[in-house]
Amino acid sequence: MPGDLVLENGKIAKIVKRKSGGPEKPESYPEAEIEDATDMLVFPGFIDGHTHLDLPVSGTVTADDFSSGTRAAVCGGTTCVVDFATQDFGQTMVEAYEIWRRKADHRSSANYAFHMALSEWNDKIKAEFPLIREKGICSFKVYLAYAMRFQDDELYEALKAADRVGGIVGVHCENGLLVQKLQKEELAMGHTGTEAHPLSRPAELEAEAIDRLTWAAYLAGTPCHVVHLSSRAGLASVRRARARGQKVYAETCPQYLYLDESNYKRPDFEGAKYVMSPPLRKPEDLEAIHAAVVNGEIDTIATDHCSFNFATQKQAGREDFTKIPNGAPGIEHRPALIMTCFEKELAPYRLMQLLSENPAKLFGMYPKKGTLQEGSDADVTVWNPKKHWIISAANQHQNVDYTPYEGFEVHGQAHLVYVNGYLAAKDGEPTGEVRGEYVAR
Ligand code: URP
Numbered sequence: 170m171p172g173d174l175v176l177e178n179g180k181i182a183k184i185v186k187r188k189s190g191g192p193e194k195p196e197s198y199p200e201a202e203i204e205d206a207t208d209m210l211v212f213p214g215f216i217d218g219h220t221h222l223d224l225p226v227s228g229t230v231t232a233d234d235f236s237s238g239t240r241a242a243v244c245g246g247t248t249c250v251v252d253f254a255t256q257d258f259g260q261t262m263v264e265a266y267e268i269w270r271r272k273a274d275h276r277s278s279a280n281y282a283f284h285m286a287l288s289e290w291n292d293k294i295k296a297e298f299p300l301i302r303e304k305g306i307c308s309f310k311v312y313l314a315y316a317m318r319f320q321d322d323e324l325y326e327a328l329k330a331a332d333r334v335g336g337i338v339g340v341h342c343e344n345g346l347l348v349q350k351l352q353k354e355e356l357a358m359g360h361t362g363t364e365a366h367p368l369s370r371p372a373e374l375e376a377e378a379i380d381r382l383t384w385a386a387y388l389a390g391t392p393c394h395v396v397h398l399s400s401r402a403g404l405a406s407v408r409r410a411r412a413r414g415q416k417v418y419a420e421t422c423p424q425y426l427y428l429d430e431s432n433y434k435r436p437d438f439e440g441a442k443y444v445m446s447p448p449l450r451k452p453e454d455l456e457a458i459h460a461a462v463v464n465g466e467i468d469t470i471a472t473d474h475c476s477f478n479f480a481t482q483k484q485a486g487r488e489d490f491t492k493i494p495n496g497a498p499g500i501e502h503r504p505a506l507i508m509t510c511f512e513k514e515l516a517p518y519r520l521m522q523l524l525s526e527n528p529a530k531l532f533g534m535y536p537k538k539g540t541l542q543e544g545s546d547a548d549v550t551v552w553n554p555k556k557h558w559i560i561s562a563a564n565q566h567q568n569v570d571y572t573p574y575e576g577f578e579v580h581g582q583a584h585l586v587y588v589n590g591y592l593a594a595k596d597g598e599p600t601g602e603v604r605g606e607y608v609a610r
Pocket residue numbers: 221341444445446447473475495496497
């Protein structure tokens with residue numbers, strides 16, 4: 170539908186619909202600056218619901234902080250990120266929230282909200298839910314893998330505690346104990362290279378953890394959110410729970426649609442660039458996740474952006490794949506990758522739901538964000554569907570020395586990206602506006 174969008178004081182002040190024609194100055198806005206969006210698609214700003222910026226992990230810190238990460242995000246068309254503030258062992262949630270505010274405030278080009286990732290479960294944390302809710306946090310994350318993994322009873326209690334404050338828990342679904350066991354077995358066989366990474370984290374361990382999560386949520390009587398769904402077996406678990414009538418939200422990421430496990434066989438330790446958890450999967454898994462997006466079984470597509478430099482940080486695991494910091498970059502390239510991946514199968518409206526409306530609704534930001542409505546925030550991405558370009562570390566703004574999508578041709582680029590009404594990026598380059606604000610939800 171053609172029309173004019175008036176941005177004023179950080180909000181969408183007016184939407185003027187019309188049948189055809191180029192841009193016009195709406196009558197009551199004689200001073201308005203005009204941008205011509207003829208032949209473009211105008212979207213509510215894209216929301217990346219899963220990022221790790223300035224995260225200390227594995228004895229290092231992610232390569233992107235809020236400054237570089239959100240600058241890269243706006244270049245790609247993303248106007249809001251939901252990052253994981255992480256409650257470290259011994260900390261309160263409010264302390265973690267304050268630390269993350271200090272990391273993000275005054276240096277973010279995109280708007281930002283936080284999920285609260287939990288490292289432990291105790292009475293103090295349990296009692297803190299109403300307080301953290303007052304800080305604008307209504308989504309939580311629990312890991313079933315890694316040292317911070319939750320026991321089943323803790324997971325059950327966390328689901329209930331979040332639900333009581335009107336929130337939801339997103340869960341990293343892998344069986345951490347069995348991952349550890351399989352890692353030890355691989356190392357004992359002398360398999361120290363990156364090929365062993367997917368062998369130690371098979372899809373069955375994702376499916377088992379999703380079954381466990383969904384049964385816990387069934388018993389708790391709460392919805393739940395499966396983050397970074399990667400496999401056909403995991404999808405079957407989600408389907409089983411939904412067939413029981415449960416509300417289960419599912420997120421996937423571009424890497425589980427584009428990249429398969431053959432990348433772990435790359436020579437010269439290049440497989441380390443793809444070491445993330447869950448790992449890249451088999452081609453049949455990619456097909457299953459792709460079909461699930463098309464069928465409407467996937468609610469949101471985020472990035473799990475968690476960047477580490479290959480030349481330095483990833484080298485920590487040269488002799489032992491279990492020591493490679495887990496994660497890969499993607500915050501800049503998600504919109505172009507997803508538009509390209511589904512250009513023949515999904516209408517722009519459906520793509521908008523996956524990239525903007527659905528995360529806004531799931532994470533309590535709708536209709537402030539995730540829609541073009543009068544009164545909504547002036548976060549707008551004007552998309553040029555005709556631009557074809559090549560992703561490369563040489564042209565990216567992510568502060569990391571590689572991209573897993575090196576040499577990929579993508580169709581479409583963010584032409585104009587407005588954050589709170591300010592032009593933050595144009596044709597893939599930042600304008601220098603650093604206007605991102607904390608989004609209390
Ligand atoms: O490998 C990944 N995804 N690292 C980030 C932390 C997580 O598991 O979400």
